[in-house]
Amino acid sequence: MKKYWYVVVLAVSLLLLAGCIPTEEPEVTPGTFLVVAYNAGPVVEGANVVVKSGSDVLARGMTDEDGEVTFDVTGFPEKVDVEIKKDGYGISKIEGLKVADFVNNVKEVQVRESDLSPDPDEETFPEINLTFYYLNGNPMDITQPATEDFLLRVDVESQNSPYIIYAKISGDPGAGYFGPRESAPDTRTATFTMNVSYYNGEVPLYVEFVDYNDNMVQKIEYLTINREVEEVEEELFVPLSWADLGYVNLVSYTRNQGVEFYSKDNLVEMMSEKFDSTTNKLPQEFNPMKNFGKSLEAAPEGTNLWVEISWVDFDTLDWYGFIGPNVIRPDAYNVYRSFDGVHYTKIGIAEYGYFLDPSAQNAPNKEVWYAVSSYRGNEESELVELGSIVPLDSFNVDLKSPADREKDVSRQPTFVWEPTKELTSPESEVEYYYTMWIYDLVQSENYILPGILEESTLFVYDFVTLGAEEVSVTFLGSEGSSEYDDLNWFLYLPDGIYYYEYDKLEPAKTYDWGVDYAYAISYDVDSVAYSIAIDYGWGIDPLGGVMPEMHNEFTTGN
Numbered sequence: 001m002k003k004y005w006y007v008v009v010l011a012v013s014l015l016l017l018a019g020c021i022p023t024e025e026p027e028v029t030p031g032t033f034l035v036v037a038y039n040a041g042p043v044v045e046g047a048n049v050v051v052k053s054g055s056d057v058l059a060r061g062m063t064d065e066d067g068e069v070t071f072d073v074t075g076f077p078e079k080v081d082v083e084i085k086k087d088g089y090g091i092s093k094i095e096g097l098k099v100a101d102f103v104n105n106v107k108e109v110q111v112r113e114s115d116l117s118p119d120p121d122e123e124t125f126p127e128i129n130l131t132f133y134y135l136n137g138n139p140m141d142i143t144q145p146a147t148e149d150f151l152l153r154v155d156v157e158s159q160n161s162p163y164i165i166y167a168k169i170s171g172d173p174g175a176g177y178f179g180p181r182e183s184a185p186d187t188r189t190a191t192f193t194m195n196v197s198y199y200n201g202e203v204p205l206y207v208e209f210v211d212y213n214d215n216m217v218q219k220i221e222y223l224t225i226n227r228e229v230e231e232v233e234e235e236l237f238v239p240l241s242w243a244d245l246g247y248v249n250l251v252s253y254t255r256n257q258g259v260e261f262y263s264k265d266n267l268v269e270m271m272s273e274k275f276d277s278t279t280n281k282l283p284q285e286f287n288p289m290k291n292f293g294k295s296l297e298a299a300p301e302g303t304n305l306w307v308e309i310s311w312v313d314f315d316t317l318d319w320y321g322f323i324g325p326n327v328i329r330p331d332a333y334n335v336y337r338s339f340d341g342v343h344y345t346k347i348g349i350a351e352y353g354y355f356l357d358p359s360a361q362n363a364p365n366k367e368v369w370y371a372v373s374s375y376r377g378n379e380e381s382e383l384v385e386l387g388s389i390v391p392l393d394s395f396n397v398d399l400k401s402p403a404d405r406e407k408d409v410s411r412q413p414t415f416v417w418e419p420t421k422e423l424t425s426p427e428s429e430v431e432y433y434y435t436m437w438i439y440d441l442v443q444s445e446n447y448i449l450p451g452i453l454e455e456s457t458l459f460v461y462d463f464v465t466l467g468a469e470e471v472s473v474t475f476l477g478s479e480g481s482s483e484y485d486d487l488n489w490f491l492y493l494p495d496g497i498y499y500y501e502y503d504k505l506e507p508a509k510t511y512d513w514g515v516d517y518a519y520a521i522s523y524d525v526d527s528v529a530y531s532i533a534i535d536y537g538w539g540i541d542p543l544g545g546v547m548p549e550m551h552n553e554f555t556t557g558n
Contacts, residue, residue: 031073031102035063035084035109040306040358043067047086047111053077067360068106073099084111085120090214093125097220101204105345108172108360112214116160126158126209128219135193145226149195152207156188160211165190169223170203170349198332198351199225200377229377234328238381239353239372240312243526249311249386250527254364255304256394256534256546304543305391306358309335311372311384313353330374330381338369341388364393367426387526392430395421395533397518400470402554409554411504414474417515422468423531425522432520434463434471435538438505439512439551447492448500450481458497460516461487477503507558514551 035044049069051059058076061069076099084092092111101107117123132140133151140150154165166173167190168181184190194205205221242249314329335355336344348355355372362368369388374381401416402409415436423430440446450461450473461484463471474482477500481487489500505511518533519540534548535541 027074028072029074029103030070031076031099031104032068032070032106033063033082033084033102033109034106034360035067035069035111036360038110038112040304041360043360044086044089044111047084047089050083050085051076052081052083053079054081073103082107082109083125084109086111087120088113088118089120090114090211090216091120091123091125092216093218095128095217095219096222098204098222106361109218110216112216114214116213123213123215124159126156126211126215126217128207128209128217129155129157130207130219130221131155142221142223145224146196147226147228149193149197152182152192152194152205154184154190154192154207154209156209158188158209158211158215160213160215162186162188163210163212163214166206166208166210167192167194168206169194169196169199171206172218173206173208196223196225196227198349200227200229200331201225227377229331232328234326236376236379236381237314237323237327237330237374239314239333239374239384240317241384241386241526242310242312243387245312248523248526248528249309250370250389251308251310252362252389252391252527252529253304253306253308253542254392254394254529254531255541255543256396256532305362305364306356307362307368307370307389307391309355309357309370309372309386311353311386314374316353328376330376332375334373334375334380336371336373336383338371339366341367341369344369344371344383362391364391365424366390387524389527389529390425390427390522392423392425392520392522392529392531393421394531395419395423395468395518395520396549397434397515397533399514399550399552402513402552404550404552404554406552406554408557411507411556412475412477413505413554413556414472415513416470416472418470419468419518419520419533423520423522425529427524427527427529428522429466430468430520430522432465432468432518434518435460435516436463436473436513437516438475439514440509441512442510445494448475449490449492450484450487451490452486453488453490458490475505477501477505479503505556507556510553510555512551512553514548516548 033049035047035049036042037044044067045063045065047063049061049063050057051071058080059071061071063069079096079098082094082097089111092109094109131153132142133153134140135149135151152167154167156162156165165184165187166181173181182192202222202224205223206218208216208218210216313333314323317323333350334346335348335350337347337357338344347357367388367390370386371383372386373383397417398420399417402413419432436450438448440448452459452461465471472483475489476482477489491498491500515534516536517538517540520531522529532541532546535546536548537545
């Protein structure tokens with residue numbers, strides 16, 4: 001009997017060692033944080049992320065090359081705080097985040113580069129205190145359902161001078177370009193009137209404070225909103241797709257020069273009011289920003305990428321008189337995103353038929369789908385799919401000839417440039433668009449540009465290639481160009497624009513030349529993707545301009 005027992009034990013032990021008896025894997029509940037440098041900007045690798053409940057540390061991790069860190073959140077409490085630190089950056093914190101918001105999902109957080117005090121150990125997190133009031137000024141218990149608009153009082157204690165306070169219901173406040181939100185600059189105290197007319201049920205309220213060291217704290221309060229919604233017999237309006245009417249629903253922008261939204265630096269000077277980017281028309285009063293000196297070499301850091309989503313909303317059809325008598329206006333619209341075209345996740349709310357998605361989960365050459373629904377109270381319409389888009393990668397322009405500082409250049413030079421990268425898209429062959437200028441800024445303020453004169457209107461010349469091809473254009477002055485029969489050269493002087501009168505540039509004279517705009521596009525029936533390498537004030541870039549990294553200086557011979 002004893003011998004038999006030993007045999008059984010030995011057999012079971014061997015089976016366990018051989019893996020023949022299955023053992024249950026512990027259940028894992030993943031939650032992921034994606035750390036970015038700024039809205040619609042690049043990810044941050046090597047950031048330390050700590051998840052806390054009060055003073056208790058629940059998890060620690062460091063972001064990978066994709067800016068992500070994933071934790072097993074099994075057993076976490078309902079709400080947590082998240083701290084993000086990295087050398088050379090301001091410190092960031094999220095307070096009161098529900099774990100359910102990032103379980104099997106991705107929560108994006110920012111940590112911004114800092115020049116004032118780049119050592120995170122020398123910084124302390126600002127403290128945000130929130131107080132709620134009814135519109136008549138009486139205190140409001142935010143744990144009880146809100147039925148109408150209310151006042152939000154924000155008080156901040158911070159080590160550094162305040163930069164700005166933001167507040168928004170239902171979405172990350174972000175920059176104003178990415179949607180409406182409340183804001184108050186250069187203050188530690190602010191009072192906002194919060195509009196609840198688009199919401200029902202539980203929604204998050206985000207309050208964000210940024211100081212002048214780019215330290216950032218986001219405090220989240222989850223509100224319950226119970227608006228009284230009148231019952232009606234009319235049918236809820238269902239949004240329409242612009243693609244069904246011959247237009248596009250989705251437009252993506254990839255900018256070769258990153259703008260750090262929330263930045264204290266001014267954006268590039270807006271030029272779109274002076275230039276009609278739809279026709280490349282150059283009006284006589286246009287005053288270009290050209291005097292940047294010789295050999296411009298300020299290389300930009302980072303890029304921007306975002307997607308603009310549009311659909312036909314109730315108000316648009318109502319304005320044209322296309323809404324029937326039995327259709328009622330929705331409160332607003334829910335916007336959804338998918339990375340497989342099947343499983344959609346709600347990413348925001350929009351009052352009208354437009355939404356901008358700056359998520360770092362979007363990436364060049366990564367297809368993304370969008371859909372939209374309307375809602376009124378607790379009623380939501382069917383999901384209307386808007387199609388998909390594949391954002392383009394970024395590129396730059398290589399000025400090949402004449403080279404920078406080149407001497408004894410022909411007075412009839414051939415200007416040659418090419419894109420630094422071949423962009424591809426499954427949606428269409430990529431088209432590249434350029435124009436170039438010659439700068440005569442030595443002892444003068446003259447500009448020489450290629451163009452086409454139609455009656456009294458001058459259009460800058462658009463050089464177009466299918467794919468990443470080299471472009472060349474020979475300057476023959478009054479004789480045009482050997483490569484392009486319809487091209488003429490014009491002289492832009494302080495008092496007007498004139499035909500260039502001679503067939504050569506001046507002898508022994510120094511000029512600069514450069515590409516003034518360079519962008520690529522791909523498209524299909526429901527989307528257009530832009531990649532903007534250069535926009536030297538022509539209104540192609542929605543943010544105002546992407547400066548060229550280089551202008552080549554050259555000197556003509558005799």
